[in-house]
Amino acid sequence: MSQMRPNTKVLHETASQTAGPYVHIGLAPRAAGFDIYEKESGHDIAGPYAEGQRIRVEGIVWDGDGNPVKDVLLEVWQPNAAGVFVGKGDVEEGFRGWGRIACDFETGLYRVDTVKPGAVAPEAPHLNLWIVARGINIGLNTRMYFPEEAAANAADPVLTKLDDAALRETLIADTGTDVEGYLTYRFDIALQGARETVFFDI
Amino acid sequence: MTSEATFLDGQPSLYPRDWSRQPAAHTPDYKTTRARSPRRPLVRLDQVSHEGSGPLFNHEDLGDHDWDLLTNFAAPGTTAIGPRLIVHGRVLDENARPVPNTLVECWQANAGGRYRHKVDTYLAAIDPNFGGCGRTLTDEHGQYRFRTIMPGAYPWPNGPNTWRPAHIHFSIFGHSFSQRLITQCYFEGDPFIPLCAIVKTIPSPEAIDALTARLDMETTIPHDTVAYKFDIVLRGRRASFFENRPEGT
Ligand SMILES: [Fe+3]
Numbered sequence: 001m002s003q004m005r006p007n008t009k010v011l012h013e014t015a016s017q018t019a020g021p022y023v024h025i026g027l028a029p030r031a032a033g034f035d036i037y038e039k040e041s042g043h044d045i046a047g048p049y050a051e052g053q054r055i056r057v058e059g060i061v062w063d064g065d066g067n068p069v070k071d072v073l074l075e076v077w078q079p080n081a082a083g084v085f086v087g088k089g090d091v092e093e094g095f096r097g098w099g100r101i102a103c104d105f106e107t108g109l110y111r112v113d114t115v116k117p118g119a120v121a122p123e124a125p126h127l128n129l130w131i132v133a134r135g136i137n138i139g140l141n142t143r144m145y146f147p148e149e150a151a152a153n154a155a156d157p158v159l160t161k162l163d164d165a166a167l168r169e170t171l172i173a174d175t176g177t178d179v180e181g182y183l184t185y186r187f188d189i190a191l192q193g194a195r196e197t198v199f200f201d202i
Numbered sequence: 203m204t205s206e207a208t209f210l211d212g213q214p215s216l217y218p219r220d221w222s223r224q225p226a227a228h229t230p231d232y233k234t235t236r237a238r239s240p241r242r243p244l245v246r247l248d249q250v251s252h253e254g255s256g257p258l259f260n261h262e263d264l265g266d267h268d269w270d271l272l273t274n275f276a277a278p279g280t281t282a283i284g285p286r287l288i289v290h291g292r293v294l295d296e297n298a299r300p301v302p303n304t305l306v307e308c309w310q311a312n313a314g315g316r317y318r319h320k321v322d323t324y325l326a327a328i329d330p331n332f333g334g335c336g337r338t339l340t341d342e343h344g345q346y347r348f349r350t351i352m353p354g355a356y357p358w359p360n361g362p363n364t365w366r367p368a369h370i371h372f373s374i375f376g377h378s379f380s381q382r383l384i385t386q387c388y389f390e391g392d393p394f395i396p397l398c399a400i401v402k403t404i405p406s407p408e409a410i411d412a413l414t415a416r417l418d419m420e421t422t423i424p425h426d427t428v429a430y431k432f433d434i435v436l437r438g439r440r441a442s443f444f445e446n447r448p449e450g451t
Contacts (some may be wrong), residue, residue, distance in 0.1 A: 007297045011435045012223050015409040018232075018400060019371065022317045026309025026371055029342060033320045036275055036333045042307075064237040071321075077252055077379040085255040098257035105320065107283050121250035124380045128252055132384055135234030137225035137403050140381060141244075157387040158247060191238050201244035202380045 006049065022069045023132060024102055028073065031102035042101075044074060045114040052081025052084065052115040056182035057144065057173065060108045064192030068108025072133040075103045076112055078126075083118030113182065116146065123153035124159070126171075130186025141200045144187045145172045162198060166177035170197045215249050215442030216380055217296055225403035226340065232399040233360055234396040256379040259305040259339060268337045271310070271350035275333030282332035284313025288421060288429040292344040293374060296438030297395040300344025304328030306434075307337040308348055315356030324356055349427065352389070360399050367394035367401070388414045388434045 024032035030040055046054075061069040074109045076099040079085045086097040103110035112127070119125045124145055131140040145153055153159055153172065162168050172186035218437045227239035267274045289308075292412065293301040311317045314326030318334045332351065340346045353368050369386040376382065388395050395401055395414065404410050412435075421429035 007439060007441065009217055009296045009438060010298045011294060011296045012220060012409065013296060013437050014383060014385055014435045015223055015404045015413055016225060016383060019384045021321060022309065022319045025317060025319055026307050027373060029335055032318065034318055034333060036335060037268060037404035039263060041263055071237065074359060077257065085252060087255050087258055096257065120392055123251040127377060130382055132237065137227060137229060139384060161245065196240055196242055199240050199244050199247045202250050
């Protein structure tokens with residue numbers, strides 16, 4: 001028989017500290033310049049058998065001085081094209097839903113190759129993004145929504161929580177164009193400044 | 203939001219993050235935060251569609267020696283240079299429940315304070331037998347363990363004479379993407395801890411103390427390796443949950 005045990009908050013969450021400039025050593029050693037793990041995690045979000053539209057998302061994370069944040073590391077968490085998260089139901093073999101992306105150290109450009117996520121009601125399709133870097137004390141959570149999903153976006157409980165259209169705009173990618181067979185979106189993230197992206201406390 | 207009651211499959215949400223124990227984004231004494239800190243408050247979301255889900259990892263994702271930084275990059279028959287060290291502990295949630303089978307990753311400088319990274323130019327030598335990263339899964343009791351060497355303190359360009367205390371960077375997943383955490387583990391007695399602008403981004407002395415690993419003589423292996431204990435706490439779930447157990451036990 002099932003029995004309910006009450007939860008009691010008795011401990012405090014460990015404090016966050018910046019990932020620092022050498023985050024790649026731990027989380028993406030090949031980007032740091034060496035190969036140590038037989039399988040480095042986070043390079044393939046969707047796997048070979050995922051259904052749905054193959055997409056690519058590219059962009060730059062900008063600081064408040066207008067410079068690219070070249071040491072940034074992003075993680076993506078998304079459901080498959082049917083709107084199913086790993087661990088919540090059946091997904092295609094090899095679909096992880098999670099990716100880890102170091103950007104180009106010269107240009108600051110990041111690139112995510114995946115499939116377009118399905119909607120999980122009542123929210124519109126989106127990628128969950130988590131951003132760490134030197135100078136970021138605690139990982140920043142944001143989202144990328146799709147410009148072609150105007151109706152779903154208009155009903156999305158997170159977007160509609162933002163009463164200023166300019167704030168909503170910071171979460172919606174530019175219109176996708178076809179590049180090398182990928183529907184490619186541009187999504188820049190501003191840590192600070194006039195076009196500062198909306199970040200969430202989730 | 204009015205849809206909370208029917209949101210998704212009824213996953214209880216996490217306790218709200220306790221911001222009295224977490225660093226603010228803008229901490230100007232740590233200079234790099236000045237241009238990299240959002241200035242608008244975070245938008246609080248009570249429930250999100252990915253509540254209760256997060257990346258899953260298993261033993262097939264890892265190599266057998268990934269947890270052992272002492273040898274995982276060393277030539278056969280050699281080890282990294284430096285004081286031999288075990289860092290171990292438990293990953294728990296705020297309800298003091300163990301977090302089993304979750305990925306813990308770490309990275310650190312070598313014993314001289316030098317990182318194996320394209321952009322680290324500190325004059326301390328690279329150790330050819332030390333990569334500086336490790337990863338492991340917690341066991342069913344939330345336990346993790348790394349074997350490594352004591353990292354060295356190193357200078358950083360925050361001020362004219364600023365040094366980081368010896369530290370190991372930790373990355374932890376938990377079972378929900380909202381539990382995702384990166385932090386740093388310090389070592390008790392290090393005189394650089396109270397001087398460090400990154401440490402001082404944390405507003406709570408107790409929270410800083412909780413980042414300070416303790417010498418653990420019980421786990422220390424005589425004539426072999428010194429151990430330090432470092433427990434990690436991830437956010438916990440607010441609601442009660444059901445457990446299958448026989449009646450009357
Ligand atoms: Fe460091």
